[in-house]
Amino acid sequence: MSIPFYVSPEQVMQDKAEYARKGIGRGKSSITLEYRDGILLMAENPSSLSKIGEIYDRIAFAGVGKFSEFDQLRKVGVRYADVKGYAYSRDDVRARALANAYSQAMGDVFTRELKPLEVEVIVAEVGDPELAGHEHNTIYRIQFDGSISDHENFCVIGGLSDELGSFLQSRYQPSLPLGDAVTLGRTALERAANGRSSVPPQNLEVCLLEKARIGRKFRRLATDELNQLLAG
Amino acid sequence: MPISFGGRYQGSSFTELLASDNTRLLPDWSQLCASGVDAERVPHGTTVLAFKFSEGVIVAGDRLATEGHRVASRDIEKVLPTDDYSLVAIAGAAGPALEMARLMRIELEHYEKIEGEALELDGKANKLSQMVRANLPAAMQGLVVVPLFAGYDLRRRQGRIWKFDVTGGRYEEAEFECTGSGGLYARESLKKLHRNDAPKAEALETAIQALQNAADEDRGTGGIDTVRGIFPTVIYCSERGIEQAGEDEIASAFQRIVRRDRDEREGARA
Numbered sequence: 001m002s003i004p005f006y007v008s009p010e011q012v013m014q015d016k017a018e019y020a021r022k023g024i025g026r027g028k029s030s031i032t033l034e035y036r037d038g039i040l041l042m043a044e045n046p047s048s049l050s051k052i053g054e055i056y057d058r059i060a061f062a063g064v065g066k067f068s069e070f071d072q073l074r075k076v077g078v079r080y081a082d083v084k085g086y087a088y089s090r091d092d093v094r095a096r097a098l099a100n101a102y103s104q105a106m107g108d109v110f111t112r113e114l115k116p117l118e119v120e121v122i123v124a125e126v127g128d129p130e131l132a133g134h135e136h137n138t139i140y141r142i143q144f145d146g147s148i149s150d151h152e153n154f155c156v157i158g159g160l161s162d163e164l165g166s167f168l169q170s171r172y173q174p175s176l177p178l179g180d181a182v183t184l185g186r187t188a189l190e191r192a193a194n195g196r197s198s199v200p201p202q203n204l205e206v207c208l209l210e211k212a213r214i215g216r217k218f219r220r221l222a223t224d225e226l227n228q229l230l231a232g
Numbered sequence: 233m234p235i236s237f238g239g240r241y242q243g244s245s246f247t248e249l250l251a252s253d254n255t256r257l258l259p260d261w262s263q264l265c266a267s268g269v270d271a272e273r274v275p276h277g278t279t280v281l282a283f284k285f286s287e288g289v290i291v292a293g294d295r296l297a298t299e300g301h302r303v304a305s306r307d308i309e310k311v312l313p314t315d316d317y318s319l320v321a322i323a324g325a326a327g328p329a330l331e332m333a334r335l336m337r338i339e340l341e342h343y344e345k346i347e348g349e350a351l352e353l354d355g356k357a358n359k360l361s362q363m364v365r366a367n368l369p370a371a372m373q374g375l376v377v378v379p380l381f382a383g384y385d386l387r388r389r390q391g392r393i394w395k396f397d398v399t400g401g402r403y404e405e406a407e408f409e410c411t412g413s414g415g416l417y418a419r420e421s422l423k424k425l426h427r428n429d430a431p432k433a434e435a436l437e438t439a440i441q442a443l444q445n446a447a448d449e450d451r452g453t454g455g456i457d458t459v460r461g462i463f464p465t466v467i468y469c470s471e472r473g474i475e476q477a478g479e480d481e482i483a484s485a486f487q488r489i490v491r492r493d494r495d496e497r498e499g500a501r502a
Contacts (some may be wrong), residue, residue, distance in 0.1 A: 072235045078345045
């Protein structure tokens with residue numbers, strides 16, 4: 001029988017974190033950004049497998065990294081939200097509680113399992129001006145180790161997230177109309193697309209949480225509509 | 233190891249999710265009669281109908297709910313959209329029926345979110361028939377729920393209608409269907425007036441006429457209540473999605489019917 005080598009807990013955690021970061025950094029970025037009439041979520045995604053999804057009436061999800069892992073997280077989120085909305089009321093389903101639940105589950109996997117999750121996710125909730133106390137947008141980012149942060153204006157995950165973040169910092173303005181917000185997001189994503197000067201609209205996945213919609217506020221933009229927005 | 237918040241269920245059905253991981257949230261009325269509650273005395277919904285017209289389907293219902301011989305509610309909604317292209321109309325025990333409609337709505341939304349695309353109209357009708365079947369133990373004790381399901385089939389480009397029996401049997405109807413205590417009278421009226429290619433305005437009049445006919449003959453069915461301003465629910469479902477008829481629209485259709493009836497009677501007398 002061989003005697004296992006001693007590895008310090010610090011080392012184990014560091015190795016896991018490095019492994020996860022590498023996996024996430026290899027992929028493409030995803031941008032979440034507040035605009036005049038709601039929240040815009042966009043990602044460079046040439047495939048038909050979605051990186052952005054609807055969770056509930058006012059809540060959307062975006063994930064980067066390993067598809068099978070963040071898609072599982074998305075589905076878990078939908079189940080959580082629908083059960084909660086059925087047991088209580090639709091207005092009781094809030095992004096903060098969901099983001100916390102993600103943080104717990106992802107942190108758990110990071111400490112307990114050999115392989116950490118190679119994903120980062122966004123939980124975004126659009127405010128409802130009609131509901132007192134629910135007026136503001138919220139954007140949460142949850143990382144592979146369960147660390148959670150909330151963001152105002154915009155948030156970038158995956159790929160060259162730091163670089164894109166500072167680019168958006170220099171260009172972002174509050175209350176942008178939708179067309180300008182989409183153009184800004186695309187410009188940012190193009191910076192990450194190693195030297196390629198343009199990301200064609202059919203390679204963009206763009207979804208909205210629109211304040212003005214009644215009921216389910218999530219909407220996926222079709223390529224035609226996206227072309228129009230980018231042209232105008 | 234699958235990632236979870238403590239649940240085990242991995243599929244895309246909301247009712248199965250409740251049955252697997254949240255059993256106590258799943259409604260169960262099967263013990264009702266054992267507990268001594270008289271099934272006749274819980275609120276019941278009365279007349280609902282659905283028929284095809286030129287653009288799709290139209291679904292309508294009166295607004296009354298009764299407990300035995302008493303009025304339980306004068307303005308209950310018995311025609312309920314389940315998503316953008318389908319709706320349920322309920323008759324029978326109101327509590328379980330409304331809960332079934334609510335569950336159905338969540339079920340369709342849940343499937344769409346998990347799978348990334350909506351169920352086909354046939355799939356939706358099949359799901360509802362499973363829900364009706366699951367209610368069989370309660371139905372045997374008097375809490376019968378017999379919904380109508382209607383919607384616009386985006387693949388086949390047509391409106392479609394299904395009725396159900398208590399065992400979950402599902403029957404597609406080619407023209408129209410009615411259910412509830414006044415259903416028989418509404419059906420008599422529809423049989424005479426209905427045309428599959430009727431324009432929207434005619435379809436609305438046909439629906440109102442059938443409901444009025446039911447309200448006239450059946451004490452459980454509510455008519456148009458001009459004093460309180462309560463009108464029946466009338467919803468169109470077409471390629472454009474769900475559209476509810478406004479109160480003004482219904483009131484003026486009603487007036488046209490009344491005027492025509494009066495003219496005919498006076499004509500007969502002269």
